[in-house]
Amino acid sequence: MDISLLLQQLHDGEPRAIARAITLVENQEGEAAQILAGLDRQRIEDVLILGLTGPPGAGKSTLTDRLVGELRQRKIRVGIIAIDPSSPISGGALLGDRIRMMEHALDRDVVIRSMATRGRLGGLCASAGATARIMAASGCRVVILETVGIGQSEMDICRLADLTALVLAPGFGDDIQAMKAGILEVADLLVVNKADQLGAKKLQLDMGTVFSDPQDKEQRICTTVASEGTGVATLLERIFLFEELYRQDGRLQERRNRSFASETLDWAMELVRVRLQAKLATTPLQSIEPQQAARQLLQTLDGE
Amino acid sequence: MDISLLLQQLHDGEPRAIARAITLVENQEGEAAQILAGLDRQRIEDVLILGLTGPPGAGKSTLTDRLVGELRQRKIRVGIIAIDPSSPISGGALLGDRIRMMEHALDRDVVIRSMATRGRLGGLCASAGATARIMAASGCRVVILETVGIGQSEMDICRLADLTALVLAPGFGDDIQAMKAGILEVADLLVVNKADQLGAKKLQLDMGTVFSDPQDKEQRICTTVASEGTGVATLLERIFLFEELYRQDGRLQERRNRSFASETLDWAMELVRVRLQAKLATTPLQSIEPQQAARQLLQTLDGE
Numbered sequence: 001m002d003i004s005l006l007l008q009q010l011h012d013g014e015p016r017a018i019a020r021a022i023t024l025v026e027n028q029e030g031e032a033a034q035i036l037a038g039l040d041r042q043r044i045e046d047v048l049i050l051g052l053t054g055p056p057g058a059g060k061s062t063l064t065d066r067l068v069g070e071l072r073q074r075k076i077r078v079g080i081i082a083i084d085p086s087s088p089i090s091g092g093a094l095l096g097d098r099i100r101m102m103e104h105a106l107d108r109d110v111v112i113r114s115m116a117t118r119g120r121l122g123g124l125c126a127s128a129g130a131t132a133r134i135m136a137a138s139g140c141r142v143v144i145l146e147t148v149g150i151g152q153s154e155m156d157i158c159r160l161a162d163l164t165a166l167v168l169a170p171g172f173g174d175d176i177q178a179m180k181a182g183i184l185e186v187a188d189l190l191v192v193n194k195a196d197q198l199g200a201k202k203l204q205l206d207m208g209t210v211f212s213d214p215q216d217k218e219q220r221i222c223t224t225v226a227s228e229g230t231g232v233a234t235l236l237e238r239i240f241l242f243e244e245l246y247r248q249d250g251r252l253q254e255r256r257n258r259s260f261a262s263e264t265l266d267w268a269m270e271l272v273r274v275r276l277q278a279k280l281a282t283t284p285l286q287s288i289e290p291q292q293a294a295r296q297l298l299q300t301l302d303g304e
Numbered sequence: 305m306d307i308s309l310l311l312q313q314l315h316d317g318e319p320r321a322i323a324r325a326i327t328l329v330e331n332q333e334g335e336a337a338q339i340l341a342g343l344d345r346q347r348i349e350d351v352l353i354l355g356l357t358g359p360p361g362a363g364k365s366t367l368t369d370r371l372v373g374e375l376r377q378r379k380i381r382v383g384i385i386a387i388d389p390s391s392p393i394s395g396g397a398l399l400g401d402r403i404r405m406m407e408h409a410l411d412r413d414v415v416i417r418s419m420a421t422r423g424r425l426g427g428l429c430a431s432a433g434a435t436a437r438i439m440a441a442s443g444c445r446v447v448i449l450e451t452v453g454i455g456q457s458e459m460d461i462c463r464l465a466d467l468t469a470l471v472l473a474p475g476f477g478d479d480i481q482a483m484k485a486g487i488l489e490v491a492d493l494l495v496v497n498k499a500d501q502l503g504a505k506k507l508q509l510d511m512g513t514v515f516s517d518p519q520d521k522e523q524r525i526c527t528t529v530a531s532e533g534t535g536v537a538t539l540l541e542r543i544f545l546f547e548e549l550y551r552q553d554g555r556l557q558e559r560r561n562r563s564f565a566s567e568t569l570d571w572a573m574e575l576v577r578v579r580l581q582a583k584l585a586t587t588p589l590q591s592i593e594p595q596q597a598a599r600q601l602l603q604t605l606d607g608e
Binding site (some may be wrong): 260 | 572
């Protein structure tokens with residue numbers, strides 16, 4: 001394979017080259033390292049990785065769609081990484097996503113990739129980070145990392161983002177008190193979506209109690225009606241406002257450093273997993289407890 | 305610490321000794337290996353690890369409660385491992401669980417342990433497996449592994465079980481068609497809970513389409529109204545029926561072998577993680593991409 005040609009096409013925004021590069025990295029092919037090393041560092045520096053998370057039913061997909069619309073109006077090229085939870089129960093969501101995205105599917109400046117959490121989370125985090133950088137190198141100024149659900153897995157994925165918006169809708173308000181600390185740990189912006197529905201005002205007030213600083217309350221809580229596009233332009237302005245702030249005060253760099261360390265660990269673990277699995281298949285283990293067996297397994301690895 | 309005394313008390317069913325042993329294993333203390341190696345193998349052989357999973361709202365907690373009641377009526381000692389998803393949104397569930405379990409909290413023959421998925425899943429799976437064996441050694445004939453939610457993480461946890469029941473309730477039926485393959489991969493028994501509610505009949509019929517064999521349809525689908533205790537005794541009989549079947553046809557042993565391998569890998573990965581994290585904190589990495597950095601990191605580990 002001609003890697004330098006692939007890289008050139010990727011940087012020109014050629015959809016097939018981008019898709020191919022992502023697949024090679026996902027599958028940990030030998031070419032992956034060379035591709036990743038050849039990406040335009042300035043574009044990676046300049047991209048904003050925006051995490052969008054929240055419980056199913058809060059309207060994240062519609063909101064993502066509207067945000068993409070706003071970005072495209074401003075001639076901004078955008079990438080979307082949709083993390084599919086791969087749960088049999090919510091399996092239908094993925095299909096919905098795909099249909100939804102058809103609206104932007106013919107737009108060359110909207111790069112879409114779905115990823116499944118089926119398999120190991122560490123591998124997914126590593127792949128998602130690399131995918132965001134490939135999209136950035138292809139000219140995307142913003143990459144939206146959309147996760148369905150807000151379990152621990154989603155939190156881990158959010159750590160890849162420079163900035164995260166938590167999307168809620170009326171009906172989820174009762175848990176706010178319990179989750180206060182959790183929210184602040186994860187979200188820079190709180191979005192009250194479906195703001196035209198009953199209970200939206202109460203949800204907004206509840207969310208207000210998360211912040212003690214009045215300015216935070218003002219700036220970090222946004223209301224939207226994504227289905228009608230209401231409030232989305234303002235949300236996007238806030239996003240860019242916080243990006244600017246975080247770039248200036250060093251928080252963005254700090255998060256990227258942390259994310260670099262965590263991705264490095266994830267990759268290392270994935271590489272070790274492959275070696276351990278191979279060992280496990282060929283090593284006769286003599287213990288009755290997995291913990292002892294694990295130590296035996298590591299000794300054979302160290303003894304190589 | 306006097307490990308042999310701890311082990312003796314544990315085998316006598318002494319609650320504090322059991323709790324202490326589990327904590328030592330969870331925290332990967334030095335004593336863990338000795339404790340695990342000292343557990344009664346026959347009791348571990350004889351225990352049934354029953355996975356109970358399903359979406360939030362299906363009534364798993366109530367069903368678990370009723371199953372425990374049925375087991376206790378039969379003088380069977382039982383362990384419960386409740387996996388808390390640690391999601392800020394569903395954080396309230398845990399508290400509910402704890403209150404619910406108060407009913408059995410004073411019963412010395414009901415051993416309860418909650419575990420959080422906060423942190424790494426691999427570590428949780430390893431701990432949950434070891435906890436089930438500690439409970440078994442303490443005399444529990446059945447250990448119920450209750451997980452909230454049915455994402456990928458829950459599937460991974462279910463692999464620890466000898467037998468898994470998927471609990472659904474009316475309102476979740478629409479997804480059945482989409483999740484057919486997924487269900488069979490995970491569940492031995494399908495429980496239609498809240499069978500007195502509207503839509504239960506349809507859900508039952510939908511579930512029937514999952515099985516092509518009429519006998520499977522008959523035996524693997526159970527209906528319950530957990531809130532009233534209806535159908536729970538029958539469900540328990542079915543559980544024991546399948547346990548017997550799986551013990552005889554070798555499926556139980558096969559699952560345990562698979563689970564042994566996967567737990568061994570999880571433990572090994574956890575041990576490696578600790579070493580890698582220490583390395584990461586002290587190694588100056590010279591690459592611009594995490595994947596390369598990971599390789600550098602592994603080289604320093606190998607070079608030891």
